[in-house]
Structure formats: structure tokens, C-alpha cells
Amino acid sequence: MVKVTIDGVTVEVPENYTVIEAAALAGIRIPQLCYHPELSKAGACRVCMVEIEGARNLGAACVYPVADGMVVHTNTPLVRETRKTVVELLLANHDRSCLTCQKNNDCELQKIAADLGIREIPFEGAKRDNPVDDSNPSLVRTPNKCILCGRCVRACAEHQGLDVYGFINRGFNTVVGPAFNLGLGDVTCSLCGQCSAVCPTAAITEKDDTEKVFDAIGDPEKITVVQTAPAVRVALGEALGLPAGEIVTGKMVAALRKLGFDKVYDTNFSADLTIMEEGTEFLHRIKNGGLLPMITSCSPGWINFIEMKYPDLLGHLSTAKSPQGMFGALMKTYEPERLGIPVEKIYSVSIMPCTAKKSECVRPQLQSNPGIPDVDAVLTTRELARMIKNAGIDFKNLPEEDYDDPLGTSTGAAAIFGATGGVMEAALRTVHFMLTGKEIEGIVFTPVRGMEGIKEASVDVPVDGKTVTVKLAVAHTLKNARTLMDKIRAGEADYHFIEIMACPGGCIGGGGQPQPVNARIRAARTAAIYKVDETSKLRQSHNNPQIKEIYKQYFGEPCGEKSHKLLHTHYTAQKREI
Numbered sequence: 256m257v258k259v260t261i262d263g264v265t266v267e268v269p270e271n272y273t274v275i276e277a278a279a280l281a282g283i284r285i286p287q288l289c290y291h292p293e294l295s296k297a298g299a300c301r302v303c304m305v306e307i308e309g310a311r312n313l314g315a316a317c318v319y320p321v322a323d324g325m326v327v328h329t330n331t332p333l334v335r336e337t338r339k340t341v342v343e344l345l346l347a348n349h350d351r352s353c354l355t356c357q358k359n360n361d362c363e364l365q366k367i368a369a370d371l372g373i374r375e376i377p378f379e380g381a382k383r384d385n386p387v388d389d390s391n392p393s394l395v396r397t398p399n400k401c402i403l404c405g406r407c408v409r410a411c412a413e414h415q416g417l418d419v420y421g422f423i424n425r426g427f428n429t430v431v432g433p434a435f436n437l438g439l440g441d442v443t444c445s446l447c448g449q450c451s452a453v454c455p456t457a458a459i460t461e462k463d464d465t466e467k468v469f470d471a472i473g474d475p476e477k478i479t480v481v482q483t484a485p486a487v488r489v490a491l492g493e494a495l496g497l498p499a500g501e502i503v504t505g506k507m508v509a510a511l512r513k514l515g516f517d518k519v520y521d522t523n524f525s526a527d528l529t530i531m532e533e534g535t536e537f538l539h540r541i542k543n544g545g546l547l548p549m550i551t552s553c554s555p556g557w558i559n560f561i562e563m564k565y566p567d568l569l570g571h572l573s574t575a576k577s578p579q580g581m582f583g584a585l586m587k588t589y590e591p592e593r594l595g596i597p598v599e600k601i602y603s604v605s606i607m608p609c610t611a612k613k614s615e616c617v618r619p620q621l622q623s624n625p626g627i628p629d630v631d632a633v634l635t636t637r638e639l640a641r642m643i644k645n646a647g648i649d650f651k652n653l654p655e656e657d658y659d660d661p662l663g664t665s666t667g668a669a670a671i672f673g674a675t676g677g678v679m680e681a682a683l684r685t686v687h688f689m690l691t692g693k694e695i696e697g698i699v700f701t702p703v704r705g706m707e708g709i710k711e712a713s714v715d716v717p718v719d720g721k722t723v724t725v726k727l728a729v730a731h732t733l734k735n736a737r738t739l740m741d742k743i744r745a746g747e748a749d750y751h752f753i754e755i756m757a758c759p760g761g762c763i764g765g766g767g768q769p770q771p772v773n774a775r776i777r778a779a780r781t782a783a784i785y786k787v788d789e790t791s792k793l794r795q796s797h798n799n800p801q802i803k804e805i806y807k808q809y810f811g812e813p814c815g816e817k818s819h820k821l822l823h824t825h826y827t828a829q830k831r832e833i
Contacts, residue, residue: 549571
């Protein structure tokens with residue numbers, strides 16, 4: 256530990272800290288663009304310059320190491336003028352279409368420029384003229400809005416292990432993009448959106464489908480139905496002025512009705528359905544010598560990854576569709592029959608924390624009726640927030656409302672799908688009941704909870720009169736997924752069941768969630784997810800009365816002929832250029 260004095264405040268910090276980390280402990284905010292607390296330090300933007308007594312020049316606080324007795328000044332005339340000049344230079348060749356930008360009022364560059372009091376840009380020169388990349392269903396790259404901070408480069412490499420992005424060319428012509436400046440649709444990008452989650456500007460954003468959905472809502476010939484994922488209800492409030500981790504389920508339902516949706520349903524219902532199908536499939540594999548380990552198939556970023564990088568291991572995936580996929584199938588089969596309307600009249604929308612869900616919904620496998628997608632549009636949490644603002648809805652003061660029946664009833668097990676380890680824990684609760692006819696003791700299974708990258712656990716379960724020790728693994732981020740897949744490929748994995756989520760923390764840290772996203776915010780969202788579970792009247796998927804009813808009326812039994820046709824799918828190798 257060393258003592259550092261910053262603007263007259265003395266703090267004791269670990270000797271491996273940088274000045275910007277020490278300043279945060281002292282309650283002093285230093286402006287930053289390239290810096291992100293969960294990424295390696297780059298010192299690229301130079302917005303965080305500070306004055307250090309005894310140093311020859313100003314130092315970049317994000318990379319400058321602390322030393323015992325160091326004295327730092329963050330608010331001198333030289334520091335202020337230097338920061339202002341740096342931002343003015345960034346703005347000189349930036350695409351300054353702020354009023355029409357998707358991240359207007361949510362842009363870090365815009366905020367810093369306002370905070371520094373920049374009212375004119377003294378430098379005028381050549382502007383970049385790079386084409387927009389919209390070569391995929393999920394993400395849009397606008398290189399002219401890139402400030403070369405490198406956050407996306409580091410997030411993709413350090414969290415996901417994909418290295419999709421890099422710096423191309425030199426000097427003024429430098430751009431950030433995939434190799435050879437190919438489109439994201441042409442390279443091995445999982446479309447997880449973690450690059451968009453850390454981008455300080457609108458250089459990488461989700462593909463905006465809000466106008467398409469507004470048009471559908473306004474079409475008198477359409478019946479618009481919407482489903483909301485577990486992790487959205489604990490993050491949406493952040494984009495609408497509420498604290499991180501606020502549970503806004505009832506307000507969200509009310510807002511969706513005010514937007515004009517005819518039916519508001521809960522993806523948690525189909526998460527319960529997923530557990531019934533996936534749990535039954537797992538038991539079939541255990542009892543009948545099926546391919547193990549079985550791996551969850553809920554995360555579309557993870558599915559894209561395995562199809563591109565490990566196509567030889569696709570047989571390990573559960574064939575169960577994701578909760579979004581199952582709900583979409585219900586919307587275009589069960590719901591038209593129940594309501595007595597043509598399937599063509601239903602316009603099905605999903606609200607998801609995930610950008611990769613946009614690519615999932617265009618998969619040809621997710622068409623229960625040939626040529627008709629089960630999900631017509633996917634909106635991220637951020638897009639829903641923009642629609643609520645667009646409609647002038649006073650979200651904070653909305654009265655709480657309930658989901659529509661019968662597809663709005665769910666359990667606590669479904670809610671924890673939103674956090675890493677949640678699918679595994681929910682499955683254990685139901686698989687134990689399927690095997691024994693008794694509820695599991697100690698409904699909370701803590702070994703699969705937490706933010707450790709790879710978690711391992713085991714549980715003893717009775718199978719055909721014998722006690723079998725089932726070995727489990729849980730991973731989040733694709734970098735950790737690669738570790739597990741390499742073990743399976745090498746024959747070194749003795750697991751029976753694996754859960755993998757593409758994003759840090761699972762869906763609560765999805766690429767479509769409100770910014771900023773960091774460890775503290777993910778922790779608040781995760782705590783809220785578990786609170787939803789703890790306060791639920793029903794906490795096991797098999798106890799959901801509406802799930803029981805839909806099997807009785809429509810599907811017959813889990814993994815039966817009808818459910819296998821509508822609720823299960825298959826996967827194929829994806830081939831990209833690089």
C-alpha cells in the first residue's frame with residue numbers, strides 16, 4: 256500500500272494502482288474515454304491528463320502508476336486547457352450529427368465536451384468518409400463516429416477471446432474494424448454486442464428496429480404481442496432515471512400497454528417451458544447413454560460461437576430452443592389456435608438484453624410455419640427505453656400492471672435465467688423432482704452462483720435406484736467457453752451438464768443492456784434477479800400451473816412428439832471468411 260495525495264485528499268491504495276483508480280477512491284472523477292475499469296489500460300485518448308508534482312510533463316492518469324508520497328493535481332489551468340484541446344481535436348474530424356445520433360444524450364464524448372465547456376471547435380480539417388457496416392442482423396458499425404479509443408478491440412479480445420477488431424491503416428486513415436475491413440457479417444463475430452456495450456460513442460450500436468415496431472403497433476390489421484426477458488426487468492429502469500438493479504416489472508408491463516401492444520406476455524413463462532424440455536432431454540441422455548456433457552442452448556451469442564469455432568461438438572448442445580424461440584413458436588401456433596385468428600395477423604416482438612437475439616430470430620430453424628418467422632422483431636432493453644421516451648411516457652410514475660394470461664405466469668426459477676448459473680440452478684430444481692417426485696432440499700444451489708469465470712460443482716441424484724454423481728460446470732464469456740470446449744475436444748472433460756452464457760454475468764450483462772455496464776452495476780442487477788426468485792410464490796418450473804395446463808391441453812408431455820417438433824431445433828456449422 257502507498258499514500259497518494261490528489262487535490263489535497265490523501266488516500267492509501269495498492270501499489271499496483273494507477274492515478275485514475277486512486278482518484279476514484281478519493282471521490283475525484285477524472286474524465287476518461289479510452290479507459291474502462293474492466294479492460295486493460297491503453298492511454299490512447301489522453302483526456303485524463305493530470306499534473307504530477309516532480310514530473311516533467313502531464314501524465315495520463317489511466318496508465319500512470321502511483322508511488323508513495325505522490326502529489327497529483329487534476330484541476331489546474333494547464334490540465335483543463337490540455338483536456339479541452341484534446342477533445343477539440345477529437346471533435347475536429349468527428350461526425351458531429353449529434354441531434355440525429357442514436358446515442359444523443361447518452362454519449363460519453365458528448366458529455367465530456369459539455370462538461371469541459373466546449374462551445375466551438377477551433378480546428379477544421381479533413382473528415383473521415385468510411386462506409387457504414389450493416390452486414391449483419393444485430394449490430395451497426397459507423398466508423399466516422401469512432402474515436403479510436405480501442406475499447407471494442409480490448410473487450411472482444413479480453414472478454415470474448417475472438418479478436419474480431421483491430422486497428423487498420425496508419426495516421427489519419429486509421430480505423431477500427433475486422434481484418435481487411437470486412438463486415439461483421441463476414442467474419443467470426445458472435446454478435447454478442449459486448450463491443451457496443453463499451454463503445455463511448457455511436458461507432459457500434461444495435462440495429463435499431465423501433466420504427467418497424469411502431470409501424471406494426473399502428474397497423475390496425477396486426478395483433479401485436481410482446482414478450483419480455485428475465486434480465487430486462489432489472490435493467491430497464493437505469494435507462495429511465497432509476498437506480499441500477501431496480502425491479503420494474505409492473506411498470507414495464509404498463510409502459511408496453513401504453514405503447515399500444517395488444518398482449519403483454521412474459522418470456523419467463525417459456526423459460527419454465529425450457530426447463531421442462533431441457534431437463535427431460537438431460538434425463539434421457541443420462542438414462543439412455545446419450546452424448547455428454549449436454550450443454551445449454553439459451554444464449555445465441557454462444558450458439559454462434561460454437562457453430563463457427565467448434566462445429567464438431569454441436570451434438571453436445573441441447574436441442575431445446577431458447578426461451579425466446581419457444582415463446583415465438585407458441586405465438587405462431589398455440590396462440591392463433593387459442594384466439595381463433597390467422598397466424599399472419601400476429602406480429603410478435605421480443606424485448607431482450609441481447610443483441611445476438613436479433614440474429615437468432617432470423618434463423619430459418621425458428622419458423623414453425625414455413626416462410627413466417629416466429630419472432631418478427633427483437634428490441635434490446637436500450638431500444639425499449641428509447642420507445643418509452645419517444646412516446647412521452649412518465650415511466651417513474653406508472654402504476655404497476657400484471658402480464659396477460661395464460662402466458663404471463665412464471666416462477667422464480669425462470670427469473671434466475673438472467674444471471675450466470677441460473678439455468679443450471681433452475682434445471683436442478685426440476686430434474687431432482689422428475690427423478691424422485693420430491694422437491695429438492697435447499698432450493699438455492701450456491702455453487703453455481705457468483706461471478707467466477709468457470710464454476711464447477713457436483714450433485715448426487717438417484718437414477719434407476721442408484722445414486723449418480725452429476726458433475727456440472729458453468730461458464731460466462733466466450734473466452735471461458737473456449738476453455739471448456741477445448742477440454743471436451745481433448746477428452747479431458749468429465750462433466751455431465753454445462754451452462755454457457757456469452758456475456759459477462761449472463762444476460763444481466765447482455766450487449767443490449769443500458770450503459771454503463773461494470774461490476775457494480777452487474778452485481779446490482781444480479782441481486783435483483785435473485786430477489787425476484789426469493790419473493791416468488793412458485794420457485795420451480797414444474798410447479799407453474801400454466802405450464803402444467805399447456806402440456807395437458809397442447810403438448811402432451813415434455814420431449815413428446817408435438818413439443819419436439821415445436822420447441823426443439825438443430826444447429827449447423829457457420830462458415831465465415833475469417
